[in-house]
Amino acid sequence: MTGFPEIILAAILATDLILVSASRLLHCIRIVAIQGFLLGILPLVLWQWDESLPHAELLVVSAVNIAVKCFLLPYLLRRTMHSANVKRELEPLVGYSISLLILLCGMVCAFIFGSNLPVTNFSVSPLVSPVAFTTMGAGILMIVGRRKAITQVIGFLVFENGIGIFGAGMMLQYGLIVELGILLDVFVLVFIMGIAVFRISREFDHIDSDRLNRLGDFPAEVTPRTGDDK
Amino acid sequence: MSQSQSVWIICFLLSLVLCPLFPAVINRTKAFFAGRHGPRYLQVYYDIFKLLRKGSVYSRTATDVLRLAPMAVLGALLTAALLFPFGMTESPLAFCGDFILFFYLLGLARVMLVLGALDTGSSFEGMGSSREMQFSAFAEAVIFCILAFLVLLTGRLHLTGVLNGFDVGAWIVSGTSMLFVAGAFFLVMLTEACRVPFDDPETHLELTMIHEAMILDYGGPDLGIILYSSYLKLWMLASFFVMLVLPVSSGDILSNVLAYFSGMMLTAVGIGVLESIMARFRFLKIPQLLIGAFCIALAGIILMLVFDGGVQ
Numbered sequence: 428m429t430g431f432p433e434i435i436l437a438a439i440l441a442t443d444l445i446l447v448s449a450s451r452l453l454h455c456i457r458i459v460a461i462q463g464f465l466l467g468i469l470p471l472v473l474w475q476w477d478e479s480l481p482h483a484e485l486l487v488v489s490a491v492n493i494a495v496k497c498f499l500l501p502y503l504l505r506r507t508m509h510s511a512n513v514k515r516e517l518e519p520l521v522g523y524s525i526s527l528l529i530l531l532c533g534m535v536c537a538f539i540f541g542s543n544l545p546v547t548n549f550s551v552s553p554l555v556s557p558v559a560f561t562t563m564g565a566g567i568l569m570i571v572g573r574r575k576a577i578t579q580v581i582g583f584l585v586f587e588n589g590i591g592i593f594g595a596g597m598m599l600q601y602g603l604i605v606e607l608g609i610l611l612d613v614f615v616l617v618f619i620m621g622i623a624v625f626r627i628s629r630e631f632d633h634i635d636s637d638r639l640n641r642l643g644d645f646p647a648e649v650t651p652r653t654g655d656d657k
Numbered sequence: 658m659s660q661s662q663s664v665w666i667i668c669f670l671l672s673l674v675l676c677p678l679f680p681a682v683i684n685r686t687k688a689f690f691a692g693r694h695g696p697r698y699l700q701v702y703y704d705i706f707k708l709l710r711k712g713s714v715y716s717r718t719a720t721d722v723l724r725l726a727p728m729a730v731l732g733a734l735l736t737a738a739l740l741f742p743f744g745m746t747e748s749p750l751a752f753c754g755d756f757i758l759f760f761y762l763l764g765l766a767r768v769m770l771v772l773g774a775l776d777t778g779s780s781f782e783g784m785g786s787s788r789e790m791q792f793s794a795f796a797e798a799v800i801f802c803i804l805a806f807l808v809l810l811t812g813r814l815h816l817t818g819v820l821n822g823f824d825v826g827a828w829i830v831s832g833t834s835m836l837f838v839a840g841a842f843f844l845v846m847l848t849e850a851c852r853v854p855f856d857d858p859e860t861h862l863e864l865t866m867i868h869e870a871m872i873l874d875y876g877g878p879d880l881g882i883i884l885y886s887s888y889l890k891l892w893m894l895a896s897f898f899v900m901l902v903l904p905v906s907s908g909d910i911l912s913n914v915l916a917y918f919s920g921m922m923l924t925a926v927g928i929g930v931l932e933s934i935m936a937r938f939r940f941l942k943i944p945q946l947l948i949g950a951f952c953i954a955l956a957g958i959i960l961m962l963v964f965d966g967g968v969q
Contacts, residue, residue: 437833437960444952448945524945531952538959553963 431472432596436554439465439592440534443565446585447526451515455581456504459588462562463496466588469595488606492591495610500584500617507621508577521572533564555596562589576624580617587613661747664910668744668917676892677701677885679925680858686929701888708881716874718778726773727875727882730766734889737762741893742817745905745913751817756804759816760797763849763890767793770883774871781863785870788940792848792855792867795947799845802954806838807901809961820900827904837957839902844950846898848943850891853932855943865937895924 442462449455470485470492508514521529534557541557566589569582587609594605681701688695715723740755740762742748771789774782808814810831811822828835848855851868860866863873872883899920905913938946 433833437837437956440956441837441953444949444956448949524948527945527948527952531955534952534956535959538963542963554960557963 430552432469432552433554435465435469435472436552436558436592439588440558440561443562443585444527444530446581447530447565447568448523450519450523452508452513452575452577452581453505455578456501456508459504459581459584460497460501462585462588463500464493466591466595467493467497469592488595491610492606495614496584496588496591500613503617503621504577504580504584507580507624511577511624513575513577516573516575516578519573519578521568526568526572530561530565530568533568534561537561537564552596555592559589559593559596562586562592565589576620580620580624583616583620584613661910662749664914665743665746665748668746668914669738672738672743672892672896673889676888677705679892679895679921680888682922682925683852683929683932686926687933690930690933705881705885708876708884709878711877713877713879716777719776719874722776723773723874724879726769726776727879727886729769730886731882731889733762733766733769734886734893737766738889738893740816741896742820742900743896744917745821745900746910747817747821751815753814756816756819760800760804763893764793764797766886766890770871774874777874779874781866781870782873784864785867785873788867789871792943792947795944795951796845796848799841799947799950799954802951802958803838803842803845806834806954806958806961809958820897824904831961834957834960835901837953837960839898841950841954841957842898842901844946846894847928847931848947850887850894852891852928854935854938854946857937860937892921895921895928899924 439462442458442465446455446458446462449458467489470489519526537560538557541560542553544556563586566582566584566586569585570579573579573582591606591609594609678698678701681696681698685695685698737759739750740748740759742751767789771786774786804819807819807822810827811819813819813822847853851858856867856869857865858869860869863870866873868887872880875883896917899917903916903920905916
């Protein structure tokens, strides 16, 4: 039976697919904001599922989630993007079509494993754990497969969204604590990374994190490139 | 002959007559968005008749494949149309597995067009052919994914059954996966019919053409036949889409047919709106989008399997 939770989870799945294949950073940030909003309203639609849940708690989780993940973090990311003067991910380590295919394999695995997990018995919908795992996978893919520091931050945000979905769908009684913990984590990390990205871009004219390998003890052979690809 | 079959014949003939109207509606919608008046609805017919009355000029380097191609394209598409359940009726020629024949007849039409284009030896036509074949290879994967979904949903193995075999209940029970599959088919339809996000049918720059680049060397009746064939193909794909998203099963044949034709009208307007608000994608972006369509079609199948185990 398709209810509201399923529709929202399927929409989150669609945003994962778009995120992994989008090259423009502004586009990515918008999609992440949409994903944050969907994640925010997820606890609200759980009301109809179980009347006995503490309403005030769910409302707080939902409001804080939407405020932080849909407005505050995208705003910070957009500001960082403008200050670091990056518009798009030019040469990803993993191409966009390949990323899509990898995410597809990940999705199939997530559905196979996720539907076999015993924890599914507590979940709101059979979709929760597969979608949560797929979202985490998309986040990890963005962290390892992209060069720019901002895209990696977005990937981290997506990863945290995946954990948030898992929390919202599985552990309803501890929902508030889990959510607040995740939010604090994300907020601090995005804050720090925003500063770091700004610093890196001011020092080095670009934010390609893989070129930081040069800072190691064993200097890697990195051919110097012209600085117009930031 | 049963009532259903005679209704199918009427719908079939109506489709053959009305299919040039589909792009005409798209053009009118685009003209409305651009603030123009747009050509008359019948202009498409006038154009085809004008072309049919002209003579043909053939390149001296081309062989007979160039002359054969238009008729082969039209023949393959008409044969495919015989299998299609226009107007939510039942095709009298339906048999098990006919959707494979249907989509490969569309493929045959494409191959004949490509061979004709390569036969001219023009480099622009070679480029167009190469692009067409590349994108259709991606589109085929999506199409068969969608067919697999429909077979799992309905448990039937022919085009008529697959498209008529589910009702509104399918949208209620597995609505999300239906939505995914319909979205994937919409993307494939636009690719196969060379509409805007994938190819611009009104472009005048050979470098950016796909379908138009392949028919540069045709003129007169041949061009008319090819244009008509492309309208027929668009009509069939749009019918597939309409029957996918509009599962009317009221039992009353007349209301089914009415719903079908109004659905086609709305689809044409929808495509027109989409073409007005979107620009054509870069070529590099198209395979990626088609892989995305493949992903969502597969996601639709998985969602359905997770929910209610498919075959009822």
